[in-house]
Amino acid sequence: MKTKTPWHSGKMICVAVFFIAAIVTLVAIAIVQNKPLEQKYKYGIVLDAGSSHTAMYIYEWPAEKENNTGMVGQRHKCKVKGKGISSYAREVAGAGRSLAMCMEEAKQCIPAAKHQDTPVYLGATAGMRLLMKQDRNSAVKVMEAVQQTLQASPFSYQGARIISGQEEGAFGWITVNYLGKNFQKAAGTMGALDLGGASTQITFVSKETIQSPDNAMEFRLYGNDYQVYTHSFLCYGKDQVLKLALEKKLKSADTSLEDPCFHTGYSEDKLFQKVFDSPCVQAVSTDAMNKSFMHKGSGNFIECQNSIKDIFNFSQCKNSQCSFNGVYQPPVEGTFGAFSAFYFVMNFLNLTGQSLADTKKGMEHYCQTPWNTIVENHPKVDKKYLAEYCFSGTYILTLLENGYNFTSENWKDINFIDKIEGSNAGWSLGYMLNLTNMIPAEAPDTPLMPHGGFVTLMLFLTLFLLILLFLGYTFLGRPSCLPPKEIV
Ligand SMILES: Nc1ncnc2c1ncn2[C@@H]1O[C@H](COP(=O)(O)OP(=O)(O)O)[C@@H](O)[C@H]1O
Numbered sequence: 001m002k003t004k005t006p007w008h009s010g011k012m013i014c015v016a017v018f019f020i021a022a023i024v025t026l027v028a029i030a031i032v033q034n035k036p037l038e039q040k041y042k043y044g045i046v047l048d049a050g051s052s053h054t055a056m057y058i059y060e061w062p063a064e065k066e067n068n069t070g071m072v073g074q075r076h077k078c079k080v081k082g083k084g085i086s087s088y089a090r091e092v093a094g095a096g097r098s099l100a101m102c103m104e105e106a107k108q109c110i111p112a113a114k115h116q117d118t119p120v121y122l123g124a125t126a127g128m129r130l131l132m133k134q135d136r137n138s139a140v141k142v143m144e145a146v147q148q149t150l151q152a153s154p155f156s157y158q159g160a161r162i163i164s165g166q167e168e169g170a171f172g173w174i175t176v177n178y179l180g181k182n183f184q185k186a187a188g189t190m191g192a193l194d195l196g197g198a199s200t201q202i203t204f205v206s207k208e209t210i211q212s213p214d215n216a217m218e219f220r221l222y223g224n225d226y227q228v229y230t231h232s233f234l235c236y237g238k239d240q241v242l243k244l245a246l247e248k249k250l251k252s253a254d255t256s257l258e259d260p261c262f263h264t265g266y267s268e269d270k271l272f273q274k275v276f277d278s279p280c281v282q283a284v285s286t287d288a289m290n291k292s293f294m295h296k297g298s299g300n301f302i303e304c305q306n307s308i309k310d311i312f313n314f315s316q317c318k319n320s321q322c323s324f325n326g327v328y329q330p331p332v333e334g335t336f337g338a339f340s341a342f343y344f345v346m347n348f349l350n351l352t353g354q355s356l357a358d359t360k361k362g363m364e365h366y367c368q369t370p371w372n373t374i375v376e377n378h379p380k381v382d383k384k385y386l387a388e389y390c391f392s393g394t395y396i397l398t399l400l401e402n403g404y405n406f407t408s409e410n411w412k413d414i415n416f417i418d419k420i421e422g423s424n425a426g427w428s429l430g431y432m433l434n435l436t437n438m439i440p441a442e443a444p445d446t447p448l449m450p451h452g453g454f455v456t457l458m459l460f461l462t463l464f465l466l467i468l469l470f471l472g473y474t475f476l477g478r479p480s481c482l483p484p485k486e487i488v
């Protein structure tokens with residue numbers, strides 16, 4: 001007598017084939033679905049036309065994640081050779097030409113197929129704001145020249161304009177908080193301190209209701225409302241402040257000037273024109289402009305600080321409190337990112353992580369070091385920068401402590417930063433994010449789990465059910481719906 005097992009029955013073979021086919025299909029689908037999607041990148045270009053120089057930034061981001069915070073990163077930075085575009089007032093075509101090399105780099109860096117869809121923006125800051133005051137006609141022509149160069153590139157030209165001080169401050173704040181992924185954190189945002197050559201910006205969220213509309217900016221980002229205090233001080237960038245400081249010390253009849261903000265042994269013949277060529281200082285006669293004076297250092301931090309205090313007006317304030325020059329400012333709150341020249345100078349001086357008292361001691365020591373020692377110790381550093389670090393560091397300390405009212409308690413809340421997650425801190429990223437609508441007002445709906453995770457989970461659950469079914473069949477006997485075993 002032979003017993004025919006169910007495995008030999010046509011029905012069971014059929015079921016088994018279906019089971020196996022189903023598992024193979026599921027595994028295949030899961031593998032295909034989970035294969036990392038070929039990342040499609042998008043690109044954007046921003047030219048930061050500063051008073052001292054222009055920098056081109058190329059940003060990139062995965063196309064399908066453009067509304068997630070922190071997804072846009074800096075792919076490449078190109079420094080334009082030569083000075084800022086405002087220095088081309090007398091030879092405007094040169095401003096356009098100066099950008100050509102960086103635009104060429106952009107063509108190499110961004111895949112050709114993407115050129116047409118890559119937006120390019122140029123934003124000019126305080127150098128051009130000053131030229132606009134001094135010589136409007138030339139300023140307009142400089143902007144036209146840079147516009148022409150950008151329009152001639154294969155990228156999608158989106159505009160070249162002089163941005164306002166409020167925009168410069170606010171977009172710097174957006175950049176640091178976007179890169180720090182702070183917009184979706186409960187911990188709050190970080191203030192932004194930007195020091196340029198011709199202006200400086202302070203931007204932060206204050207508990208206090210902003211008392212002057214010029215200093216208030218409102219944003220709704222990722223479902224949260226932010227009221228931001230911002231102010232840009234034109235002429236208080238470090239290059240213009242040096243002119244303001246020299247103007248205070250120089251009399252038109254002087255042939256030499258002893259300056260505590262420069263090192264002993266430093267001595268340089270300078271034209272009056274170098275000091276008085278800016279709308280930030282009082283004009284002098286053409287005669288006086290052509291004279292020169294011997295700029296000599298005496299290297300004394302305390303005296304330097306006292307001389308720098310003279311360029312701030314601390315006396316008048318129409319609001320509950322002010323920073324300086326009658327500008328309303330609520331008390332500083334929270335942590336701050338201090339970038340651009342704040343970082344360059346304090347990083348050079350090795351004073352980015354010290355207490356306020358130690359920072360002052362460090363400055364005192366640095367300023368009294370003789371010029372020849374400084375030159376010997378830093379043979380590779382550009383002499384122009386090198387000569388000015390004592391002045392710039394002292395100005396930074398004075399601006400932060402006496403201007404913005406940072407104290408020895410909250411000094412540690414200032415972080416001197418160059419980059420966050422590989423991208424430079426500055427207004428340019430925030431500017432592009434804003435213009436491309438990449439920061440949504442409301443938080444995007446996020447699925448419970450990523451797609452890949454979902455497919456994997458479904459696969460495991462299905463396998464688990466199949467195993468249960470199989471075990472159920474072998475241990476508990478055949479379901480009653482199957483035909484009874486035939487005994488032959
Ligand atoms: N390595 C460096 N050391 C010191 N200062 C620097 C260094 N690199 C750039 N700077 C200074 O940083 C400032 C940048 O200002 P910039 O962005 O051109 O002007 P603005 O923002 O006012 O239009 C300038 O004063 C420039 O001299």
Ligand SMILES: [Ca+2]
Pocket residue numbers: 050051125195196197340
């Ligand atoms: Ca700048």
